[in-house]
Amino acid sequence: MQPPLPDGIIHLPMCLSAEEQNALLEDIRAIVAEAPLYTPRMPKTGKPMSVRMTNCGSLGWVTDKENGYRYQDTHPFTGKSWPAIPDRLLALWEEHSSYPHPPEACLINFYEQGAKMGLHQDKDEANFDAPVLSVSLGDDCLFRIGGSSRGGPTKSIRLSSGDVIILGGEGRLNYHGVDKIYPNTSPLLKNGGRINLTLRRVTSL
Template identity: 70%
Template sequence: MAQALPQGVRHIPDFLNRAAQEALLEDIRAVVQAAPLYVPTMPRTGKPMSVRMTNCGTLGWVTDKERGYRYQPVHPVTGEPWPPIPEPLLALWQQIARYEAPPEACLVNFYEAGAKMGLHQDRDEQDFDAPVLSVSLGDTCLFRVGEKTREGGTVSFKLSSGDLVVLGGEGRLAFHGVDRIYPATSTLLKNGGRINLTLRRVTLTCLPRKIS
């Protein structure tokens, strides 16, 4: 029996077929060529995260010991502007997020076999009316999502290549994270691993909230 997800959290399994996944992967490879993956560090402690990351869009989410979590228009290592968000992801935003204003940031996280992501909220944005749209490519992971406080209960379920997750409405500020990666569960990435793409609207907009 499927577990009930917190209100506002949607899991859409197998949304992208293999051909769509392969095409999107090629787009992300082009993003990484223009904006190389790097190892971010935690605020204050400077502890390296277990994922490597990059971004595409007009803004990119970054973190480091000195300045903490933030969005900025350039890659922190190269100093170059982030490449644009690929068209298939913009189309997904229109179809699934159904938010009038386009996403400004797409965070690209690469998880190797032992990588994790602790429970956290996506709250560095100004616009909480816009949902967060996540796309999984590659190896399966165990995803955990809860309520708007750390004390709330959590639900865990597997995300496979081609799955989507939407955090919107009451679930926009839900705590969520990745507890583990299941190696060799997908053949999409030649050397294994998981790519997670997270589309976000960062700044406030005066446009209508939803597409009718």
């Protein structure tokens, strides 16, 4: 018997201790050294996003002008396979997702001061049964969540370093985005900014 899958929007404040956050940060630094952050571009228009990205896992989420949103198994600039997902993130997934298979993708988003992420759905996966698990590191942000269709009411919450958000079940396809980074609100990143890690199951299983 398995525990039930998380349902709705679940916010776990201070899910990770300062020590865990620092250890995770070291893992991320090693990944970024191998798979550098790059500036993704919007489909068709080619407009740059303000957030820089990279991935770890067997698949990574990418976007560019020519081919749009998709998952692929290599870094778009180096052409190399993505680095493996760190064990501590796999453990976090096991603890909180209740999903019987490991995540395939971990999108790493880096927000510097002024960076934003418009309201969107995570819907490029073939699997909507598995929850999406997101980890915040570094400066606080204003996170906005709506319903599963555009144009409805939204609510905003402030996320801090070490917080975990789970979008599962009825909340899996809810719109969400980042309106603002609050500068100098965390000592974790010496140069400031915010890192978001998003763990996802891409294929069905």
